[in-house]
Amino acid sequence: MSANPLVGLSADVAAVLGHEDRKQEQAEMPKWKRNQVRRDAKRLKVTVDFTGNEQLQERVYELADREHTGLSSMVMWLLWLGLERVLREGLTPKKRIARSLQHSYDVVIEGVGDAGR
Amino acid sequence: MKKHVAVCAFVNQKGGVGKTTSSVTVAHLWAMEGRRVLIIDLDAQGNVADCLGLEKIGDLNRLLIGEVGTAAIRESGRDGLSVVLGDKTTARTRQILSGDPFGVYKLREVLEGLAGGFDAVVLDVAPGADILQLAALVACTAFVIPVSLEHLALVGVREALESVASLRKLDAFRGGFAGVLPTMLDRRIKGNLERLRMLAETFGRQVAPPIPTDATVGKAQASGKTLVEFDARCPALVGVELNGNGRRTGGYEVAARWLAGEVGL
Numbered sequence: 282m283s284a285n286p287l288v289g290l291s292a293d294v295a296a297v298l299g300h301e302d303r304k305q306e307q308a309e310m311p312k313w314k315r316n317q318v319r320r321d322a323k324r325l326k327v328t329v330d331f332t333g334n335e336q337l338q339e340r341v342y343e344l345a346d347r348e349h350t351g352l353s354s355m356v357m358w359l360l361w362l363g364l365e366r367v368l369r370e371g372l373t374p375k376k377r378i379a380r381s382l383q384h385s386y387d388v389v390i391e392g393v394g395d396a397g398r
Numbered sequence: 399m400k401k402h403v404a405v406c407a408f409v410n411q412k413g414g415v416g417k418t419t420s421s422v423t424v425a426h427l428w429a430m431e432g433r434r435v436l437i438i439d440l441d442a443q444g445n446v447a448d449c450l451g452l453e454k455i456g457d458l459n460r461l462l463i464g465e466v467g468t469a470a471i472r473e474s475g476r477d478g479l480s481v482v483l484g485d486k487t488t489a490r491t492r493q494i495l496s497g498d499p500f501g502v503y504k505l506r507e508v509l510e511g512l513a514g515g516f517d518a519v520v521l522d523v524a525p526g527a528d529i530l531q532l533a534a535l536v537a538c539t540a541f542v543i544p545v546s547l548e549h550l551a552l553v554g555v556r557e558a559l560e561s562v563a564s565l566r567k568l569d570a571f572r573g574g575f576a577g578v579l580p581t582m583l584d585r586r587i588k589g590n591l592e593r594l595r596m597l598a599e600t601f602g603r604q605v606a607p608p609i610p611t612d613a614t615v616g617k618a619q620a621s622g623k624t625l626v627e628f629d630a631r632c633p634a635l636v637g638v639e640l641n642g643n644g645r646r647t648g649g650y651e652v653a654a655r656w657l658a659g660e661v662g663l
Contacts, residue, residue: 289602289603290598290602290603290605291603291605291606291607291656292607293608293637293647293648293652294580294594294598294605294606294607294608296640296647297583297585297591297594297608297640297647297648298591298595298598300640300641301585301591351639351645351646353645354645
């Protein structure tokens, strides 16, 4: 195994060089492989739909603004916190029978409404 | 116990690498975090005054030659940030110090007399190897080398390190090498990234977060405002997004925090 040349650099320098290395690596891949990597990358992205949850949207936007951070970073961080809590406490108290045929339950957040349609 | 004052010199024997922009921006960011910061312009061009929208005055000459001491220090109009400005009389200061066998120690003596009044002193050093650059290296507790990734400024890094090596032989240098600050990074240009990689391979973790190239820098200077005052969200300050995930990389805000850690602030 070859040593990672980016180890031991400040995080920002490693980020710039690592990003460039990944771009270079992709440029050298055959087309089918490059497309596969793009498809896989798309699967890692989730769109958060705030429709019907204006209060939640407003609070997340406000928080991101106040903390001078990007919206995606903020959502990611909240997701991580939420995940830890759900793994600890379970989701049962927040569940309500769904009317949809596709999902058995909706998740309800107090004061905000349905989040898991 | 005597209070630790970080004296940080921005040095590169090559001009146009972002020494003045870096020293003014870092000094202002440190001051905004509640520190008392003094910036000293050791360049006869007096560009620190331009960057801060102040009139060019020969404060440096008064500080080092005129025996007025602290009276040469003036307020910059920004909380916590004081200045010793330079102008064409700086060239005369250089001549006088060159003729003095102990001229190289003059700045250190003066700064030791000021100790206690400031948490940090930032020295903006003129390009070229002269007595003022040596005096800055003798006076500093740490030095940083801004390097433009736009052109071949890496030669200046070697020259600055050679100056330090010769001072070490004379036992005159007491400071440490804080690191290299890559400036004017344009990720679209392959040569820029190659130079950054070369710096990373040579200096490892002593390469500061890089500063992206940004037209705002020139506009801020022309208007006599610091980058923070001109556009607090500009890429040179807050860095750039690499992956569209909201996380920003590089920029003076993280570089100033990184440097504060390196100089013991």
